[in-house]
Amino acid sequence: MMKNKYLYEISGIEHSYGEFTLRIPELKIERGSAVGLSGPNGSGKSTLIRLMSFLEKPASGKITFNSIFNDRMQATMLQQDPYLLKRTVYDNVSYGLKVKNDYKDLKKRTADALERVNLNHKIFMYRKWFELSGGEAKRVALASRLILRPEALLLDEPVANVDTESSRAIINAVKWMREEHSTTLIISSHDLTWLNSVTDNIWKLYNGKLAGSGNANLIPGPWVEGENNLWHTTLPEGVKIYSTQPPDCSIPAILHPYDIILSEKKLTRTSAVNHIEAKVNLLISEGNSGKIRVETEASGRILSCHITRESAVKMNIVPGKKVYLIFKATSLMWD
Amino acid sequence: MDFLKDGFFNAFILLFQGHDETYDAIFTTLKVSSFSIMISLLIGLPCGFALSYYNFPGKKHIRAVVDTLLSLPTVVVGLLVYAFITRKGPLGDFNLLFETSGIIVGQVILILPLVVSLSATGIESLDERLRNTLITLGATPRRILISTLYESRFAVMTAAATAYGRAISEVGVSMMVGGNIKWHTRTITTAITLETGKGEFAMGIALGLVLLLISFAVNGALIFFRKRS
Numbered sequence: 001m002m003k004n005k006y007l008y009e010i011s012g013i014e015h016s017y018g019e020f021t022l023r024i025p026e027l028k029i030e031r032g033s034a035v036g037l038s039g040p041n042g043s044g045k046s047t048l049i050r051l052m053s054f055l056e057k058p059a060s061g062k063i064t065f066n067s068i069f070n071d072r073m074q075a076t077m078l079q080q081d082p083y084l085l086k087r088t089v090y091d092n093v094s095y096g097l098k099v100k101n102d103y104k105d106l107k108k109r110t111a112d113a114l115e116r117v118n119l120n121h122k123i124f125m126y127r128k129w130f131e132l133s134g135g136e137a138k139r140v141a142l143a144s145r146l147i148l149r150p151e152a153l154l155l156d157e158p159v160a161n162v163d164t165e166s167s168r169a170i171i172n173a174v175k176w177m178r179e180e181h182s183t184t185l186i187i188s189s190h191d192l193t194w195l196n197s198v199t200d201n202i203w204k205l206y207n208g209k210l211a212g213s214g215n216a217n218l219i220p221g222p223w224v225e226g227e228n229n230l231w232h233t234t235l236p237e238g239v240k241i242y243s244t245q246p247p248d249c250s251i252p253a254i255l256h257p258y259d260i261i262l263s264e265k266k267l268t269r270t271s272a273v274n275h276i277e278a279k280v281n282l283l284i285s286e287g288n289s290g291k292i293r294v295e296t297e298a299s300g301r302i303l304s305c306h307i308t309r310e311s312a313v314k315m316n317i318v319p320g321k322k323v324y325l326i327f328k329a330t331s332l333m334w335d
Numbered sequence: 336m337d338f339l340k341d342g343f344f345n346a347f348i349l350l351f352q353g354h355d356e357t358y359d360a361i362f363t364t365l366k367v368s369s370f371s372i373m374i375s376l377l378i379g380l381p382c383g384f385a386l387s388y389y390n391f392p393g394k395k396h397i398r399a400v401v402d403t404l405l406s407l408p409t410v411v412v413g414l415l416v417y418a419f420i421t422r423k424g425p426l427g428d429f430n431l432l433f434e435t436s437g438i439i440v441g442q443v444i445l446i447l448p449l450v451v452s453l454s455a456t457g458i459e460s461l462d463e464r465l466r467n468t469l470i471t472l473g474a475t476p477r478r479i480l481i482s483t484l485y486e487s488r489f490a491v492m493t494a495a496a497t498a499y500g501r502a503i504s505e506v507g508v509s510m511m512v513g514g515n516i517k518w519h520t521r522t523i524t525t526a527i528t529l530e531t532g533k534g535e536f537a538m539g540i541a542l543g544l545v546l547l548l549i550s551f552a553v554n555g556a557l558i559f560f561r562k563r564s
Contacts, residue, residue: 055467077471083464086486095482096472144472 379450457490
């Protein structure tokens, strides 16, 4: 039987916790892809991950996995703050296989899974759960998912509160899973830089709704009416971003990276009202397209824009350099 | 105070010489309470799990009833079981009265609320992430039950030890349902009651010492398993 192109198909889901409601009218995730979920705290990332892990059923709508409604065994999730069973590392990592009565080469497969997350199995295999640091515990929890070779691996803030070594081990293990086993990755994270390095596409969530995808910048509200028919929102460190009238004062605006002009100097006499001072954080080459994505930090918020390789060389764009991001109020789009 | 000194002295003689009547009461107690605790754990642990793990209508009321039954007086249990299993009672045909099986029934009723309540409390105190972890690792409902009980093993062991302590130390059920029949249903506690009433302190003290030893052994085992885990 030919497999559906899409591993996940979500349609019309609504799920509430108190006053918060997650609403996803439609979302399809291709088999073997790596999808990132980003958004501020309380935007619904963890809720969506829980629903997609089949830990909970949505109050309405449906989520299909491989065209069926529930396939918990093939989708596994690593929680933000994973729980280790009160047993040895070996028992934790091999648990999922034992559950499936799969005892073949258990020790070897457990050792391999531990090595995959850069934990020496000779040292860690028989350590007890309380003999691990936070980062090591997270890597053991990831190893216990990797050993299952799931079709989908859902990770909720996998590198939050872990040391650099653990973070690197987690990235490498997750990338390996995708390359070697075509595992579909769904990863939620605040860390856009990290997320960009692992995923093909990032879905932005805001207040329980999908608010754009790709590398689009999400500028959250609230939007306040100002002079000359312009509205503005204030970034965390006080800089204002101007827009045209939003349909709703609380919704986020989407700013596409190709709508931003990167300049070394503050320009005057242009029709663009937004001239935001920023610091270059990172330059990422986007395949063979000749395009470079420049990730900047502007008044406490990460904003990305695209430039050509030639421009980057000519303008000597390097991490740490001060630049200006210039865009028109009309460039801010509303979903 | 000489009678106490003599009592202790004679108690050791009875124990070391292997006094048949004393050892019969000890073995009867161990047999009855071991069956009682096994049956109670088999019934009580899944009930405790269900009571703490699932949400269902009337859960709070059931929990309140179970918690109330923790202080059930042993003589009341003895009286009720007696009324049910006496020849005229609804379960009279089972011939349980004045049999060790009758005592087991009574003790199960007595200690079951302890097992249910203490195991439920233990499971409730577990981290709520455990359930998600087990589900995401593919555990079936049966496996979730076993793994959850294993994760709360210290609480389960404490529940079992507490319930066992109540079973071996109760008098009411054994006396009323068992009838304290020599060589048959006489347990440590009923023998102590009888012998003390007769002024035979030696056997009472000997049996009391054995009871204390069993309690120490149970608690020692608990501490040992905790340390090992």
